[in-house]
Amino acid sequence: MGNSQKITMAHGSGGSATRKLIQDLFHKYFQNDVLDKMEDAAVLDIPSGKIAYTTDSFVVTPIFFQGGDIGKLAVCGTLNDLLVMGAEPKYLSVGFILEEGMDIRDLEEIIKSMALTAEESGVKIVAGDTKVIEGSGGIYINTSGIGLINHKPFHTSNVKPGDAVIVSGSLGNHHACILSHRMNIKNTISSDCAYLGEMVQNLIKANIEIKAMRDVTRGGLATVLNEIAESSNTTINLKEGSIPVDPEVKSFCDILGLDPLYMANEGKIVCFVSREDAEKALSIIKNSRFGEKAAIIAEVSERENVAVTVTTRIGGKRILNVLQGEGLPRIC
Amino acid sequence: MGNSQKITMAHGSGGSATRKLIQDLFHKYFQNDVLDKMEDAAVLDIPSGKIAYTTDSFVVTPIFFQGGDIGKLAVCGTLNDLLVMGAEPKYLSVGFILEEGMDIRDLEEIIKSMALTAEESGVKIVAGDTKVIEGSGGIYINTSGIGLINHKPFHTSNVKPGDAVIVSGSLGNHHACILSHRMNIKNTISSDCAYLGEMVQNLIKANIEIKAMRDVTRGGLATVLNEIAESSNTTINLKEGSIPVDPEVKSFCDILGLDPLYMANEGKIVCFVSREDAEKALSIIKNSRFGEKAAIIAEVSERENVAVTVTTRIGGKRILNVLQGEGLPRIC
Numbered sequence: 001m002g003n004s005q006k007i008t009m010a011h012g013s014g015g016s017a018t019r020k021l022i023q024d025l026f027h028k029y030f031q032n033d034v035l036d037k038m039e040d041a042a043v044l045d046i047p048s049g050k051i052a053y054t055t056d057s058f059v060v061t062p063i064f065f066q067g068g069d070i071g072k073l074a075v076c077g078t079l080n081d082l083l084v085m086g087a088e089p090k091y092l093s094v095g096f097i098l099e100e101g102m103d104i105r106d107l108e109e110i111i112k113s114m115a116l117t118a119e120e121s122g123v124k125i126v127a128g129d130t131k132v133i134e135g136s137g138g139i140y141i142n143t144s145g146i147g148l149i150n151h152k153p154f155h156t157s158n159v160k161p162g163d164a165v166i167v168s169g170s171l172g173n174h175h176a177c178i179l180s181h182r183m184n185i186k187n188t189i190s191s192d193c194a195y196l197g198e199m200v201q202n203l204i205k206a207n208i209e210i211k212a213m214r215d216v217t218r219g220g221l222a223t224v225l226n227e228i229a230e231s232s233n234t235t236i237n238l239k240e241g242s243i244p245v246d247p248e249v250k251s252f253c254d255i256l257g258l259d260p261l262y263m264a265n266e267g268k269i270v271c272f273v274s275r276e277d278a279e280k281a282l283s284i285i286k287n288s289r290f291g292e293k294a295a296i297i298a299e300v301s302e303r304e305n306v307a308v309t310v311t312t313r314i315g316g317k318r319i320l321n322v323l324q325g326e327g328l329p330r331i332c
Numbered sequence: 333m334g335n336s337q338k339i340t341m342a343h344g345s346g347g348s349a350t351r352k353l354i355q356d357l358f359h360k361y362f363q364n365d366v367l368d369k370m371e372d373a374a375v376l377d378i379p380s381g382k383i384a385y386t387t388d389s390f391v392v393t394p395i396f397f398q399g400g401d402i403g404k405l406a407v408c409g410t411l412n413d414l415l416v417m418g419a420e421p422k423y424l425s426v427g428f429i430l431e432e433g434m435d436i437r438d439l440e441e442i443i444k445s446m447a448l449t450a451e452e453s454g455v456k457i458v459a460g461d462t463k464v465i466e467g468s469g470g471i472y473i474n475t476s477g478i479g480l481i482n483h484k485p486f487h488t489s490n491v492k493p494g495d496a497v498i499v500s501g502s503l504g505n506h507h508a509c510i511l512s513h514r515m516n517i518k519n520t521i522s523s524d525c526a527y528l529g530e531m532v533q534n535l536i537k538a539n540i541e542i543k544a545m546r547d548v549t550r551g552g553l554a555t556v557l558n559e560i561a562e563s564s565n566t567t568i569n570l571k572e573g574s575i576p577v578d579p580e581v582k583s584f585c586d587i588l589g590l591d592p593l594y595m596a597n598e599g600k601i602v603c604f605v606s607r608e609d610a611e612k613a614l615s616i617i618k619n620s621r622f623g624e625k626a627a628i629i630a631e632v633s634e635r636e637n638v639a640v641t642v643t644t645r646i647g648g649k650r651i652l653n654v655l656q657g658e659g660l661p662r663i664c
Contacts, residue, residue, distance in 0.1 A: 009658040041419065042385045049378065050377055052373040097474075133472070134661075142387070218346025231370065326345045
């Protein structure tokens with residue numbers, strides 16, 4: 001496609017311009033045996049059993065940032081949601097909503113990034129759709145995904161008193177990265193946007209009994225732990241000093257008065273295992289891609305009055321609530 | 333929820349406002365055993381075999397119109413895409429992108445409409461996501477869907493010379509309805525937005541061999557027939573007088589210079605069967621819900637120079653191309 005081409009309303013018509021866009025970009029980069037059939041729906045062979053199925057929309061701004069872009073985010077985010085249910089991600093659908101005026105070169109970069117991330121993750125993009133709306137060149141992406149579950153699905157209700165809580169790496173990087181871009185602050189903070197398939201696969205291969213797992217995105221660790229404590233009817237006790245935060249992110253947070261516990265991540269999971277499995281699981285995560293900064297950060301106890309507490313460095317306890325208010329808009 | 337409540341950025345934070353929105357609206361209306369687990373992905377039992385999988389985003393404006401709303405459209409559109417592959421739709425995911433300032437009562441109406449349409453169609457909404465962006469109160473909905481294929485999937489490459497082409501009803505109603513709303517023209521034209529499960533089920537039950545089937549949406553019948561002619565390497569010959577168009581839609585088109593063959597529909601399918609099965613299939617469609625105005629409109633021949641021709645009333649032939657240009661923006 002030309003140098004200065006922009007998305008127009010015609011690209012959303014369903015007619016010849018739509019078809020050209022599909023051929024020149026989507027099919028060029030996403031091509032596979034299923035998508036190439038160009039039917040109204042993909043036909044997939046599924047072995048008998050359980051599947052995991054999820055959806056997520058992505059509206060992040062800016063659309064390109066240190067460590068990723070909206071396309072990589074849209075693939076990793078949905079794949080990680082499948083992973084944390086204990087599924088092996090296999091298929092993705094992609095729905096683009098493009099604003100009139102979008103630079104087609106930017107769209108091409110995003111599509112290349114999605115294709116590369118999908119390929120690295122061993123999944124196929126098998127269904128797609130494109131719509132065009134008025135606006136000023138923005139893009140929104142929905143992905144849905146299907147994964148195969150080959151063993152007992154993880155479930156937050158499996159969490160029991162005595163379990164240990166592992167976070168797979170340092171917190172707040174994606175949030176600090178996006179905010180830095182928006183505030184035009186120059187630093188080297190990179191989004192943690194990543195697919196965590198290898199890490200979870202390694203835990204399963206080592207026969208670690210994963211009770212529950214969640215990815216730590218919007219709302220931050222505090223919000224996720226509250227949700228798990230509620231659905232398992234337990235209390236989770238976090239140790240303040242144990243939470244990994246990169247020094248540059250910490251400085252950034254200190255200056256702006258941000259708390260990494262409420263900040264969004266895009267390549268972090270929190271994992272619940274029995275106390276006996278905790279050190280082994282930690283070591284496996286640390287030796288997996290994107291897991292080197294993992295830490296045991298909390299333990300689960302019988303339900304008290306509150307869902308999540310933090311034991312401070314001087315031994316006091318405070319309540320850790322879910323995120324109130326708006327966080328950072330359009331973070332993912 | 334209160335009378336004058338609006339969507340704010342906080343509803344997209346992933347924190348407490350998001351959770352309240354999910355509980356007060358999504359879970360209230362969409363509730364089922366799978367969704368109620370509130371995990372990162374739904375876990376579904378799938379029998380061994382083939383599934384159909386598709387996605388579609390909906391950006392129609394206005395969001396409420398005669399005969400439907402964006403929610404009903406988002407459910408019917410994706411279910412019909414599964415149907416035309418020969419699948420029995422079972423599960424849906426829903427991704428909402430809401431603009432700040434959206435009236436929560438309007439959102440509730442849309443959600444109720446989606447829940448009702450899903451229930452009537454026998455499908456479960458099992459996964460969801462909500463994001464909030466800046467804007468002026470609009471809404472975009474992505475749905476993806478999974479259906480089970482219990483027999484040979486329909487495929488456009490099955491179409492052969494000699495096959496008959498049936499359209500399931502009159503053309504242009506959705507397009508004319510949306511355009512009437514936009515132009516503030518008062519008339520009784522209603523969108524044809526509908527789920528066509530009963531019709532397709534009746535054809536299958538009667539052992540009609542459906543070669544291929546497509547729903548006739550953006551781009552209109554002309555565009556769909558061109559796509560099928562291309563992928564089956566045939567020519568499709570349309571008879572001009574045979575195409576059903578409601579009198580009020582015809583008048584509307586005559587005044588505005590519109591061609592129903594290029595207009596969008598949201599509850600119409602085009603069905604390819606052998607010549608021998610054509611009358612029986614037509615009669616089954618006519619006796620099914622939403623099929624009373626069905627007609628045999630074309631026949632398939634060996635590939636000529638062009639994909640689709642129209643035989644005019646006086647016996648001449650013209651070429652029918654795919655939709656060029658932009659059609660009507662935000663029609664679905």
